[in-house]
Amino acid sequence: xxxxDKYAFEPFAVTVDLAVFxxxxxxxxxxxxxxxxxxxxxxxxxxxxxxxPDESAESAARRELGExxxxxxxxxxxxxxxxxxxxxxxxxxxxxxxxxxxxxxPDAPEAHGGSDAAQARWAPYGSxxxxxxxxxxxxxxxxxxxxxxxxxxxxxxxxxxxEFTLGELQQVYEAVWGTALDRPNFRRKVLATPGFVETVxxxxxxxxxxxxxxxxxxxxTAAALHPPLLRPTPEGRPA
Amino acid sequence: xxxxDKYAFEPFAVTVDLAVFxxxxxxxxxxxxxxxxxxxxxxxxxxxxxxxPDESAESAARRELGExxxxxxxxxxxxxxxxxxxxxxxxxxxxxxxxxxxxxxPDAPEAHGGSDAAQARWAPYGSxxxxxxxxxxxxxxxxxxxxxxxxxxxxxxxxxxxEFTLGELQQVYEAVWGTALDRPNFRRKVLATPGFVETVxxxxxxxxxxxxxxxxxxxxTAAALHPPLLRPTPEGRPA
DNA sequence: ACAAAAGTGTTCTTGATACACCCATGG
DNA sequence: CCATGGGTGTATCAAGAACACTTTTGT
Numbered sequence: 001x002x003x004x005d006k007y008a009f010e011p012f013a014v015t016v017d018l019a020v021f022x023x024x025x026x027x028x029x030x031x032x033x034x035x036x037x038x039x040x041x042x043x044x045x046x047x048x049x050x051x052x053p054d055e056s057a058e059s060a061a062r063r064e065l066g067e068x069x070x071x072x073x074x075x076x077x078x079x080x081x082x083x084x085x086x087x088x089x090x091x092x093x094x095x096x097x098x099x100x101x102x103x104x105x106p107d108a109p110e111a112h113g114g115s116d117a118a119q120a121r122w123a124p125y126g127s128x129x130x131x132x133x134x135x136x137x138x139x140x141x142x143x144x145x146x147x148x149x150x151x152x153x154x155x156x157x158x159x160x161x162x163e164f165t166l167g168e169l170q171q172v173y174e175a176v177w178g179t180a181l182d183r184p185n186f187r188r189k190v191l192a193t194p195g196f197v198e199t200v201x202x203x204x205x206x207x208x209x210x211x212x213x214x215x216x217x218x219x220x221t222a223a224a225l226h227p228p229l230l231r232p233t234p235e236g237r238p239a
Numbered sequence: 240x241x242x243x244d245k246y247a248f249e250p251f252a253v254t255v256d257l258a259v260f261x262x263x264x265x266x267x268x269x270x271x272x273x274x275x276x277x278x279x280x281x282x283x284x285x286x287x288x289x290x291x292p293d294e295s296a297e298s299a300a301r302r303e304l305g306e307x308x309x310x311x312x313x314x315x316x317x318x319x320x321x322x323x324x325x326x327x328x329x330x331x332x333x334x335x336x337x338x339x340x341x342x343x344x345p346d347a348p349e350a351h352g353g354s355d356a357a358q359a360r361w362a363p364y365g366s367x368x369x370x371x372x373x374x375x376x377x378x379x380x381x382x383x384x385x386x387x388x389x390x391x392x393x394x395x396x397x398x399x400x401x402e403f404t405l406g407e408l409q410q411v412y413e414a415v416w417g418t419a420l421d422r423p424n425f426r427r428k429v430l431a432t433p434g435f436v437e438t439v440x441x442x443x444x445x446x447x448x449x450x451x452x453x454x455x456x457x458x459x460t461a462a463a464l465h466p467p468l469l470r471p472t473p474e475g476r477p478a
Numbered sequence: 479a480c481a482a483a484a485g486t487g488t489t490c491t492t493g494a495t496a497c498a499c500c501c502a503t504g505g
Numbered sequence: 506c507c508a509t510g511g512g513t514g515t516a517t518c519a520a521g522a523a524c525a526c527t528t529t530t531g532t
Contacts, residue, residue: 011250012290014325014336051251053334057325084323084338086253086296095292097253097336099323167483185522187485192520211483212529227469227520406510424495426512431493450510451502466493 015098016061017048017135019082019142020069021176022105023159027124028175030139031068031111032131034119039092040132046139047120048098057081057099065103068120069111078104078158080149082142090134102142104158147176152228154196157219163200165207165214166190177231189229195222252335255300256287256374258321258381259308260415261344262398266363267414269378270307270350271370273358278331279371285378286359287337296320296338304342307359308350317343317397319388321381329373341381343397386415391467393435396458402439404446404453405429416470428468434461 020031032044047068051060058081066074082100090096111120128139149155150173157164159172170186190196197217204213259270271283286307290299297320305313321339329335350359370378388394389412396403398411409425429435436456443452 012253012336014251014253051325051336054327056327057323057336081322083320084296086290086338088293088295097251097290097296097338099325099336165484182522182524183484184486184524189521206530207483210481210531212485214484228467230466230521232522404511421494421496422511423497423513428494445503446510449504449508451512453511469494 011095013094013096014051014057015048015096016051016057016064017046017085017098017100017138018061018064018068018103019046019100019139020065020103020105021125021142021146021159022108022122023172023175024108024122026171026175027126028143029108029122030125030128032121032123032128033068034121035132036118043130043132044123044128045132046135051099057101061099061101061103069105070109078155080145082138082145085134085138087134098138100138100142102146104146104155106159106161143176147231150176151230152225154193154220154222154225157197160219163203163205163216163218165205165216166197167207167214169197169217173229179232181232193222193225195220196225250334252333253290253296254287254335254337255290255296255303256285256324256337256339256377257300257303257307257342258285258339258378259304259342259344260364260381260385260398261347261361262411262414263347263361265410265414266365267382268347268361269364269367271360271362271367272307273360274371275357282369282371283362283367284371285374290338296340300338300340300342308344309348310344317394319384321377321384324373324377326373337377339377339381341385343385343394345398345400382415386470389415390469391464393432393459393461393464396436399458402442402444402455402457404444404455405436406446406453408436408456412468418471420471432461432464434459435464 018031022029022031031047033047035041035043035045047064049060049064049067051057055063058079061081062074062077062079065077065079066072071077080102082102084097084099086097088095090098108122111122125143128136130136131139146155156169156172160168166187167183169190170181170183173181173186198220200216200218203216205216206213257270261268261270270286272286274280274282274284286303288299288303288306290296294302297318300318300320301313301316304316304318305311310316319341321341323336323338325336327334329337347361350361364382367375367378369375385394395408395411399407405426406422408429409420409422412420412425437459439455439457442455444455445452
């Protein structure tokens with residue numbers, strides 16, 4: 001850290017890349033943008049951009065999130081730093097160090113071009129292939145991280161609208177983990193955790209027309225889940 | 240990511256900072272270096288340095304780890320990326336984005352000056368105060384991360400020499416978590432997890448002179464811990 | 479009447495907790 | 506013989522898994 005010279009090295013560019021997740025029709029979707037120029041022209045990539053001189057990576061990520069989704073208020077959305085990708089050859093043009101983030105959206109506005117008029121779309125997670133740069137790796141890391149945090153935090157409510165049913169909350173777990181859960185046990189587990197959800201008095205919603213109306217809940221104040229809600233026999237827990 | 244110019248922005252410096260942990264006499268210690276020049280001259284800081292143009296942050300971290308500890312072979316040591324700190328004002332001289340790492344050492348060589356002849360020492364974790372820059376925050380984050388990973392990974396063996404006793408392994412948990420554990424239950428839990436440790440046949444070691452000689456174990460091949468080994472009533476699980 | 483989705487109850491088994499107790503070694 | 510640390514056994518309790526069953530709506 002000592003004996004430095006601002007221009008002693010080939011400059012590093014610092015960018016943010018975002019894995020923006022949402023649920024549509026019970027399936028996990030990711031926001032992708034189409035690249036307009038080389039390298040990887042025509043391929044899909046994660047949204048992202050440069051960190052400006054006067055902002056932190058977190059600020060840059062939230063700014064990009066607003067620009068790419070078209071949402072006017074992104075202040076309440078869950079945004080979480082994943083890790084930093086810094087392989088020297090990850091961008092063929094120059095040295096780019098990218099701080100990756102995962103973001104969770106409750107409802108998905110239709111994708112449109114961002115501020116730079118690039119094409120954007122919501123892609124079902126399972127259908128994503130051949131992303132530009134190392135974005136495939138970043139996306140896989142992001143999903144693994146989100147899945148892991150569902151186990152021991154109350155993060156799942158970040159995928160839900162302000163008022164939601166327990167069925168919808170369970171769909172979050174099932175979509176991210178890719179496994180089915182036992183509904184009675186899930187219900188008990190959630191309600192037994194103080195501060196995970198709180199009931200909306202008297203309210204109920206008809207879910208999909210058929211079936212008994214479900215009680216509505218709001219996100220609680222708790223952040224952690226004790227004891228955790230473990231994935232059924234997952235095998236590969238992140239190192 | 241498009242429409243860029245290598246020199247369009249004030250250059251970012253990219254550095255790595257390391258929280259290097261070890262156990263000495265059953266207590267958690269951290270490697271610190273003394274700053275020789277402003278800013279924060281005379282204060283203690285985490286070891287670290289610039290990422291070179293041809294290396295990743297991980298490579299830079301491992302290189303610095305070797306330079307600062309004086310160890311000739313750091314290839315087997317556990318090194319893990321924590322997160323990236325990028326507040327615009329975290330270094331008063333210029334824009335420095337720092338990728339933080341946590342490293343775990345089984346045995347602590349005496350600290351000496353690194354390659355840049357800076358003073359270095361092992362400090363008991365509890366005694367560390369007033370680190371330079373945002374290093375106090377980084378150090379706290381590192382300890383929290385390591386503590387959390389002890390719960391659901393086999394990471395604890397990274398603090399131990401190639402052959403160790405279960406008592407030594409338990410000391411790792413107790414030092415990092417700052418709590419006492421029940422020895423019989425700890426023993427059962429470790430031995431019940433396939434691949435956590437494997438016995439060294441016939442070997443035993445006199446631990447501290449007194450007491451029954453303890454059986455020796457090696458680190459196993461498993462990475463994850465199922466089910467996890469949870470901290471006793473920890474309250475604040477990381478978000 | 480039936481399908482679909484919410485919600486309740488019950489049993490079984492696993493794992494964690496809190497101990498009491500025995501074993502081997504040095505002083 | 507006693508202090509110290511390693512190792513075993515066991516009873517109790519909380520939590521998870523599996524599944525049967527009831528309730529309320531739309532068609």
